[in-house]
Amino acid sequence: MDIQRPLNEWRAVDTDAFLPDKGYFINQFKRVVPSEQPSWFLSDFDIDEVQVGSTGWGGVLKNKGWFPEGEVQWKVLSPIADG
Numbered sequence: 001m002d003i004q005r006p007l008n009e010w011r012a013v014d015t016d017a018f019l020p021d022k023g024y025f026i027n028q029f030k031r032v033v034p035s036e037q038p039s040w041f042l043s044d045f046d047i048d049e050v051q052v053g054s055t056g057w058g059g060v061l062k063n064k065g066w067f068p069e070g071e072v073q074w075k076v077l078s079p080i081a082d083g
Helices: none
Strands: 008-011 022-028 031-034 039-043 055-061 070-075
Antiparallel strands (some): 008 022, 022 031, 039 055, 055 070
């Protein structure tokens, strides 16, 4: 979710996939990283340019939830509904 601040908000769809399951991320140079754990990143992702159907690669490290660590492929499925 893009908000009018230096940080943007992220929320996991499944509350057990990542711990913590929400927080803020920094989006610079088409690379997204959370402001705190879990340690994941998305490459080729620009919050101001991605649309439904956009894809790219990333990775997950040191996650305490059930989502596996390693290389991932991301895809924008739909906009986040605020609330």
